[in-house]
Amino acid sequence: MKWWQNAVVYQIYPRSFQDSNGDGIGDLQGIIKRLNYLELLGINAIWLSPVYQSPNDDNGYDISNYQAINAEFGTMKDMDELIEKARKKGIHIIMDLVVNHTSDEHNWFVESKQSRDNEYREYYIWRDPVDGKRPSDLTSSFSGSAWEFDEESGQYYLHMFSKKQPDLNWENPAVRKDIYEMMNFWLDKGIGGFRMDVIDQISKDLENNVTNNGPRLHEFIQEMNQETIRQYDVMTVGETWGATIDSGKKFSDPKRNELSMIFQFEHITLDEQPGKSKWDLKPLNLVELKKVLAKWQVELGDSGWNSLFWNNHDTPRIVSRWGNDQNYRVESAKMFAILLHFMKGTPYIYQGEEIGMTNQPIKDISEASDIETVNLYRERLELGYNKEEIIKSINTKGRDNARRPMQWDNTQQADFTTSIPWLSVNPNYDRINVKQALEDKSSIFYTYQQLIKLRKENPSLVFGDFKLLLPDHPAIFAYERTYQNETWLVVANFSEEPTSLSLTDQSDKSQLIISNSTRKSYDLSDLYLEPYETFCIKK
Ligand code: NOJ
DSSP: OOGGGSOOEEEEOGGGTOOSSSSSSOOHHHHHHTHHHHHHHTOSEEEEOOOEEOOOTTTTSSOSEEEEEOTTTOOHHHHHHHHHHHHHTTOEEEEEEOOSBOOTTSHHHHHHTTOTTSTTGGGBOEEOOBTTBOSOOOBOTTSSBSEEEETTTTEEEEOSSOTTSOBBOTTSHHHHHHHHHHHHHHHHTTOOEEEETTGGGSSOBGGGTBOSSOTTHHHHHHHHHHHTGGGSOOEEEEEOTTOOHHHHHHHHOGGGOSOSEEEOOTGGGTTBOTTSOTTSBOOOOHHHHHHHHHHHHHHTTTSOOBEEOSOOTTSOOHHHHTSOSSTTHHHHHHHHHHHHHTSSSEEEEETTGGGTOOOOOOSSGGGOOOHHHHHHHHHHHHTTOOHHHHHHHHHHHOTHHHHSOOOOOSSGGGGSOSSOOSSOOOGGGGTSSHHHHHHOTTSHHHHHHHHHHHHHHOHHHHHOEEEEESTTOSSEEEEEEEETTEEEEEEEEOSSSOEEEOSOSSOOOOEEEEESSSOSOOOTTSEEEOTTOEEEEEO
């Protein structure tokens, strides 16, 4: 077994985790200060969203120097200290590898832009105008065209994200060599691996408008593996929005020497209207959700490895999205935790999820910070949408929701900072915070703590086969994991109506492992479940 197979990863969005120097921005010393908390939770690794030097057009996903730390977050000395102190607690640091693009302030791009014959010109993707216009209709994920015109050289460069995030040209071997060197610099520091930002976009076929899963993608990843990660005992997780079972296996089949696992997003897009954007909403259908999750559980088989997650810094908080963050906040948050942790794969917890932090709606666009949100608002206004409609989409799906500061206690600014935070704290910090969670033995925090422990101690949860039960039931999400002589059964009432059901003919009160209720036992032949009531038993 690999160390990351029974591990649980905790994602930190450094800007919002803990400020230590009173500038309103989270930093590395802040994370160091909270390592004891993470140790108590029991996680094995931290995925650190980018902490490199960056002008912050996209909060660090626009890197101007991969081998320097953003001064707002601290210094390389702080980074070394974090890696070392975390290691002593058995916590690996997973760095965010953002190599589909750099910042336009990265030296490579500054050079590349100088002239058509600069030695770095081919580090990026430059094209001549076509009939005096853009080379193609490609659009950026942050609204508008993906091509930006450079007056001086008379060419366009490609940016799949903001115009301050030019795409690197992976076809150029010199680019790949420099990236591998940079990766080895970090690996030699003893990090635990990489989360690879939009890694499925590095190979492109622009003549055919292909920007994802391009023809050389797997070749590049195999080469990267060979040149870097193969020499270290680390984990890698690729962000692959468009992954299918087939490509998922290509990425994560251990025999292929690519990645340890991928983030696939099929389940996360089920409340979007097919063929439209993430902002065009439709209600979640539980039967579909179960089908998609079960497909990934079963079909990857032994030729791949899942990552399990409900939310991250790009998505709304799950308890607000698919649970109920008002009347059943604790119950639904625990349901998500239990459903996730008994599945096959490596679970990821996004900071604050373990205390049931919620989305925080805005009333006006002036309260938004995220570039994606601000651009969307402008674009949709121009297209004739009304303000209320746009704000509704933003409140449901906008990225600021998950990026508000971590709620540590009920004192000023939730103890995140001693000054004004870069993004305002959710006012519910007076009731939802870490201090309160630690004092209440029945809090969401302790459910997570117990689940993480169970994963570490039970190989069945790593290796067991997955079987979905009652696939067509509109309210119950139930599944089994079976390994050797053990069967673990998870049953959740994924709804706000009490639900009765019977799973066996004869009374069966097997050993209760965990639940989100005070009930001491469950009889499988005669179940009555309150809204969001969830349990796991072992047979
Ligand atoms: C995915 C990251 O998770 C997101 O935050 C970022 O904006 C884009 N990639 C571009 O790097």
